[in-house]
Amino acid sequence: MATGAAARALALSIETLNSNVIRARYAVRSEVAARATVLAKRLADGDKTLPFKSVISCNIGNPQAVHSQKPLTYIRQVLAMCMYPDLVSCGIFPTDAVNRARSLLDAMPGGIGAYSNSQGHERVRADIASFLTNRDGLPTSIDEIYCTKGASEAVRMTLECLIRDGTDGVLVPVPQYPLYSSTLTVLGGQTIGYFLNERDQWSQSRAELTRAYDEASKLGANIRALVLINPGNPTGQVLDRLTIEATIRFCDERNMVLMADEVYADNVYDPDCEFVSCRRVAQEIGSNVQIVSYNSVSKGFIGECGLRGGYMHLWNFPSDVMEQFTKLASMSLCSNTVGQIAMALHLRPPVEGDESYPVYAAERQSVIDSLRRRAVRMSEALNKLDGMSCTLIQGAMYAFPRIRLPAGAVDEAKARNIAPDEFYVRELLEQTGIVCVAGSGFLQEHGTYHFRITILPPEDQIDEVVERLTNFHKQFLARFP
Template sequence: MGQQPITFLRQVIALCTYPELMDDPSFPLDAKLRASKILQSCGGQSLGSYSSSQGVRCIRENVAQYIMQRDGGIPADPDNIYLTTGASDGIASILKILVSGEDKSRTGIMIPIPQYPLYSAAISELDAIQVNYYLDEENCWALDVNELRRALYHARDYCNPKVLCIINPGNPTGQVQSRHCIEEVIHFAWEEGLFLLADEVYQDNVYSDNCKFHSFKKVLCEMGPEYFTNVELASFHSTSKGYTGECGYRGGYMEVVNLHRDIAAQLVKMLSVRLCPPVSGQAAMDVVVNPPKPEEESYNRFIREKEAVLSNLAYKAKLTEEIFNQIPGIKCNSLQGAMYAFPRIFIPDKAVQRAKELRMAPDMFYCMQLLEETGICVVPGSGFGQKEGTYHFRMTILPAVEKLKTLLQKVKEFHIKFIDEYS
């Protein structure tokens, strides 16, 4: 998509991978110091060695420090930090230790609809039970606790719901949950004895002036001991999103709080089967949580690059929302965060009938027509789940501005022609 990598991150990884570069004067001193500290904590002072299953100790300490600073001083324990092969690996691992039972006692996992398909795929692979709760599209994809309660009580007829997944900021919907909403969700989880999974990989991607990211860990701790000593919570972050976009390094972490120590021991044992996450990905995660400080040589360049990426994404989020809402038959909620638009599209009855003849979901038919006529690939809303009778597609806002403008114009022209053809 043309996004330029963050120089400091690539410098540190290069130095870790090829330490002979420590003698190269073109590398800044702070990058060399960062790389040296990581290497000193690696077996044989090499990225090529296995680390402990939970991850390199000094990197977990830096993650804990990052969480504490992010959450206004609330402490984080490195022993509760697990470095992962991207956030996806951590989510799948936690789900694996939580799933048990058979028939009506089988573990139910509550997921938002629309959802990121990692969840439905992992639930299917583990033979668990997917419990859908619907986000409120009319209220900018807000999370309604009454809807959580409806989904939970209904699911108890056929499974044992034990896990509640939240994606904040949302994928594919792009909403940012308010603090009040998070408090309500935590109270609900406490009340019903649910394990909370907080997918927070887009925590740096908040664009709306009216929104702010609140971590579940911070809100949980500020709600008082009744909550922060009882509610089990796993939260996730990643090198793949934010302003870094380093998906290929497969770096991530999860913080797990209030997990019984016997269960934690089983989690470590299970993670040991896969030996360790990629150590280069662990090093990339270290740079994300421990970027240059104001007094360091690389700080000014780092801030310039970070702010350029995030301000560019914010501009493209607004541009995408505005253009979609100018198109007759398309309605797009505010893109408050993350990296996607998930507009609702009007599909005429004649097109719905044609899709049925082709044995396709109507929005899949729409998206295939768009692909064949324009070369633009978007994902139909049916791939994420949506309320019956509504149709959507997900589109990333990552392309360069000029390319994005061209793309949106082509979508506009296609949609108007599609509506006209099938009216």
């Protein structure tokens, strides 16, 4: 620090920092998560005074971090050869994996350590385009695809293009993934919530969309886009085709962009549910709505969060708008090439007849089957607790149970100047080591309390999570009758 008669004021202090950044909240990595890190370090250092022996992270969709999901063999084999090309000729990998690595390396001048095109390597975007063409039954150009550092960067880029001033806003589902509200806050835009119906499996209705749109419009909001998260995060529902169709028509009628968050498309567990892409439905009903859809290697059955691979697909956008997206992409030069390759491998995997197919198919099915069992186990356990209810986990990676907190707990939370469900998850961490996220961090209907808990701990640990949570909940209710 400066010394002398008068210390010079800091050029950047909390008082002079962008107030939008200060106001932004990202609950998934909040004070609870930071406290969990402190407690985990104490355990690692040999602290025996805590009432639990391990911290169990159930706050974030990060499968490999909780040791519940191993990397898929084929993807890591090809990545290894792309990272160290001498492995191509070592003779230890399946022939199809070797051929795929060679094909990718041949298409990447300078290898993966060199910058790619700002939209991503053409070979990678060709694999993504082929996947989208087959899935939606529509031709897809590689020029419509932007490889990004996970889906989060793609969402941010979209909102940067949409939000012009403080009157611009976006319709966002409530509960929502806080990436949307936090990014809108930083950009100075408005988060306009439309409520999902918890009593009907977190369903979405046109009447509620209309209410939210009309009320915000009367207050002067210029609503530019609507966010659809399917399967739902944090709510775990899978939307049916009729709901998607109604949402598309709603956007069409009001000239809004549809932001289709489809990163959990592979995470569908309910046999009565099926993922249907917004683009496919729009094409089938003859809609020309503008759609930006998002995908990521962090979710699904691949779970490669740390590789930061993702993409967005822009549909029905004019070339001059695409040029501006490309300009934004070029400011970051390119997304990381390892993530690009992982996305290509995920969307064009081994097929029947390939040497790698039997292992790949078995690993993929094992992951999905395990997630399905954990989804059932978690929702059943939560519904057995007094004052707690949880809708069926149809998809994604989370349960979002409602908790009916006693008046004493609500009063204690108010005395501490925190939300009641935040108080609950803080106490849960301190007493059990389980890390969850308060429902208030995702927005929720006034007067209701929830928390989000992942289904990602390994199957042999799920029962321990359930036991710790059950014992804590009983003790919590006894403390605050």
